[in-house]
Amino acid sequence: MKKKIKIIGSGFSALAASCYLAQKGYDVDVYEKNSTIGGRARQLKRDGFTFDIGPTWYWMPDVFERFFGDFNKKPSDYYDLIKLSPAYQVYFGINEFVTIADNLPEIVATFESIEKGSGEKLTTFIKEAQSNYDIAIKDLVYRPGVSPLELVTLETAKKVDQFFGNISKDIRRRFKNKKLVQILEFPVLFLGAKPSDTPTFYNFMNFADFGLGTWHPKNGMYSVILAMEKLAKELGVTINTDSNVEKIIVENGKATAIVINGETLSADVILSGADYHHSETLLDEKYRAYSEKYWESRVFAPSSLLFYVGFDKKIENVEHHSLFFDVDFDVHAKDIYDNPKWPEEPLFYASFPSKTDENSAPVGKEAAIFLIPLAPGLNDTDALREKYFEKIMIRLEQLTQQSLKNNIIFKQSFCVNDFINDYNSYKGNAYGMANTLLQTAFLRPKLKSKKVKSLYFTGQLTVPGPGVPPALISGKLVADLIQKHS
Template sequence: MKKKIIIIGSGFSSLSASCYLAQQGYEVEIFEKNSSIGGRARQLKKEGFTFDIGPTWYWMPDVFERFFADFNTTPQAYYDLIKLSPAYKVYFSKEESITIGDTLDKIYAAFESIEKGSSQKLEKFIEKARSNYDIAIKDLVYRPGVSPLELITPQTATKLNQFFSTIAKEVRREFKNDQLIQVLEFPVLFLGAKPSDTPAFYSFMNFADFGLGTWHPKGGMYQVILGLSELAKSLGVKINLNASAEKILVDNHNKATGIISNGKEHQADIVLSGADYHHTETLLHPELRQYSETYWDKKTFAPSSLLFYVGFDKKIENVEHHTLFFDVDFKAHAKAIYDNAEWPEEPLFYASFPSKTDDNIAPKGKEAAIFLIPLAPGLRDEQSLRERYFKKIIKRFEEITNQNVSNYVIFKESFCVNDFVKDYNSYKGNAYGLANTLFQTAFLRPKLKSKKVKSLYFTGQLTVPGPGVPPSLISGKLVAELIKKHN
């Protein structure tokens, strides 16, 4: 008889793991607490508009290709990809901006136009980033974080100094212009930590950005979720919605034997959680939890976010599909997230207009917009604060892009700390998981396999390899391999 695995949650890592485990011959059943699949990558549809609630950036296309190749198929079998041209735009003020093109040559030219001689420096910087990418994404991140020896290879031995320097130091060594520095530090924000706390080795994110480009799945990121679930179902995976896990069942030998969902027992040989790691351990007796409240409290978490999903009754001008607003003090905002944990006085923000690329996202002549302000997790979240910050960023948006948009808002929905807790049981309402700082990398992250409960495993952004969509796909593969090895 096939061994049965229950998976808690249906985000990227859970769906990825479900495919690999079903391929290995397990009977796999997913329990998702919400009414739709996708975890944080759900979708909002309203009045003819479509929004990705969670991730909006499609980076590292090679990771998606590698995933689907493991099942003898391709991403294109499930969704259509469009390479964005330009990739994105960054505003520093009403008068100053940089547009990041869809080729390295275009990006070199954009840098050169801001700082003479910077294109040659950027070329060298990207070569180093490419080398790091080859080591990290093609090899290191596919290791399960079990031992520090995983990080020691002939290739990493030559890069050791980069683990003890930071992105901020490396960038500033080569570039003097503040605007270019901010553009080069931007990609590591996806790793959830300040550039001054992120090891220099993570410059591979710059190659992911400039070298591999930014893509858009037609219909939005949710099409990737639908593709994964289609693949999972074709492999025999069963998915239950509105099925919250209330308790993990453990026998007298400290072995996981299933879960209780909606008051009913469901037996399994193995339990795997792709839900929030901290929350998952609260489904166990305290003595069976690996990590204490103090442990979690001391960790550096990636930011939470205040998000707005807005339908506009006109086309928005002077913006690209992805547009970043770095017109205020970057350091002050970073301090409010990582050091003081408070609402920022003047926040940087990001805006996405997927209907610029994709006609099906908004009704004709209208625009779908997503605005995101990074915030410290655990902040007080009230409707009045959300309103104040919406007015704050829209005022700046109008000034910088030289247009009136506030009179054209058909509707807006918001999502913030309280929603991350309510919808995803997210620790302190974090949006991206644990930051990838030096002491929270690889084997120093929470483990894929429980040390206290046999047959209990974890996957997702709080464990290895870390935050982001491509790492979540990889995390699903890693835990499936670990389960195969131990069972």
Template sequence: MKKNIAVIGSGFSSLAASCYLAGTGNNVTIYEKNETIGGRARQFKKDGFTFDMGPTWYWMPDVFERFFEDFGKIPSNFYELEKLNPAYRVYFGVNDFITIEDTLEKICTAFENEEPGSSIKLRKFMAQAMDNYNIAIKDLVYRPGVSPVELVTIATMKKIGQFFSTISKDVRREFTNPRLISILEFPVLFLGAKPSNTPSFYSFMNYADFGLGTFHPKKGMYSVIEGIKTLAEKLGVTIKTNQNVEKIIVTNGKASALQINGEKIKADVVLSGADYHHTETLLDKKFRQYTENFWKKKTFAPSALLFYVAFDKKIKNVDHHTLFFDVDFEKHSQQIYDVPQWPEEPLFYASFPSQTDKSVAPEGKEAGIFLIPLAPGLDDIPEIREEYFEKIMERFEKTINQEVKKYIIFKESFCINNFISDYNSYKGNAYGLANTLMQTAFLRPKLKSKKVKNLFFAGQLTVPGPGVPPALISGKLVAGLIEKEIKQ
């Protein structure tokens, strides 16, 4: 029997879930509070420049392929993909960098040039990372986190020790060169936790990096959102923007309606891909599964200070993705996780999509996205944003050995207050709930409400975790649980 399913939010998890649910014949309507869809993956355009406001890395192409394959499609039906070479560049000082290219063979050569003998260790490390990837991404992450039994397989039992060691320990056991250590620890930052708190099993992120490579969808990550939107609408999904959900109405223990912009809209099932903590505040207190104290005790992934900058020149000595590790990695991490504060000397990341994609900036000009990871919940005021822009611009010019600041046409910033106002993000976090050992799989907030029938959740605060590929998977998992509920 067809059900009327109301979906809150239009990020990757909501769009993915909507496709699956509409594909089985349900009436699905997405309600998005902002003017445009995409959640954190929105787009900003100005004066001929285009910026991805959120995710800029396209990793794990097989997850995207698997999603579209479920509907008899392939990604190229919706957007054009290019493998980047180099994948990215990592700066450690003035004109001092290591380039990560597009194959493991080339990366081994770069390691060997940095430290003789390291390529042998890297191949060994990557063999295990690939094995973990095949177990995790091709199997475990497609389980809904309902029970700890989901993690118990012959393959995972052989890996049990990796759940009680850490990425940091494993990397440092094999490598002593601090630059190579930083590069190998970098991918797990996408999981939202320090390498010293991330289980060894998550080395599958290194395989996603070195083994599968880094890609760029033409016209940016938003083209992926637009592609999934096209698929959703073909399947019959209705998408409505400027729809602020004010309350989830519960009748006889069931989610029965949403109050949106003062109007009551009935639904048989409610699915929220919006911030999990915020979604529960839309319920009367007795229907909430998790207390404020629960959320306060959780380890959240960082927030971010972002700058979208238009330059009136092409910038030299940078790649599409460029990391600036020219300051103390550990100290910045401590100032995110251990003693939350504005970092004294921040690491930062810069993306220049116009190095690859002519569509995102006028000819002869450059679009730059700069990101500083931050602890969530910090005081966010314009003066601090400006102070940090000056800090990173000074280092940026010095490190790449050229003037750029005087060529700025415009810049826009986005930080903690924006994450809260635009996405109702808990403490303004950018990436969700970190994937630490005690926040993995069945230990994360549940996809299905334990207190309200027909109420479900998806996205980065639930299973399987932060990141775009996990968000797509989250949508598939929750759709499966909803279908099961409908049939009962």
């Protein structure tokens, strides 16, 4: 008889794990607390507009190809990919912006036009970043974080100094222009830590950016979730929504069942793709591997204040992905990481998917997503949300030189309280635990419970870390561990 695996959650990592486990011959059931699947990557539809609630950037296409390739499939079997050209635009002031092209030669030329000699330096920098990408993404991140020896290879031995330096110093050593520095530091924010706290080795994110480009799946990132759902079902996975897991039952030191709506469902293995901290609260305290003190001491990636806005006209002077760096990057970073508080003048990011995808908004209208990174755990009120929407709309109008406020059909917001309510997210974090030196690989919470047999975890609080591609990899890693130990 097939061994039964119950999976908690239906985000990228949980769905990936469900596919791998079904492929290995397990009987797999997925339980999602919300009414739709996808975890943080759900979708909002309203008045003819469609928004990705969570991730909007499709980077590292090779990781998606590798995932589907493991099932003899291709992403194109399920969804269409559009390479964005330009990749994105960064605003530093009125009529002061830098456009990042969809290819390295043009980006090199842009750098050179801003700072003489920087084009050649960028070429060298991206070559180093590509070398690190090849080591990290093709090898290191596919290791399960069980032992420190996983990080010791011939290639990493040659780069040991890069684990102890930081990206900020390395970039500033090469480039002097503040705009170029900020553009090169930006991809690190996907790792959930300040550039000054992120090991130099992680410059592979710059290769992901400039080398591999920025893509958009037609109909949004939710297309990838739907693709994974289809693949999972093809493999025999059963997916249940509106199924909030209330408890993980342990008998004789082994996870044996989950409780949903008062009903006990037995299992041979339990895997949680839900928030790791929350997942452990489903256990009696003596079975928890990590204390509240442990979680308090971790460096968490930011939370976010998000707005989903429908406009009754097309917006000018913006690209699909637009970054607004017209205020001090370092001050905002301190408000997130050093002295957590609502920032006075926040950087923000905007996505206008209807620039690329006609299905995102009715004809002649524009769909917009705005994101302000915030420290997790902040006080979150409607009044604060309104105050910050006003701040970014004033700046958006000034920087793009157009009137927009009177063209808003509707807006919906999502912030700390929603991350907690919808995803049981620790302190309302949006991206998990930051990839700092002391929270890398084997130093992250484990995929396999240290205290309970047959209990496993996957997702952004464990190995390899935050982001959509790492979530896919996390699902593969935990499935391999389960097969090895059960």
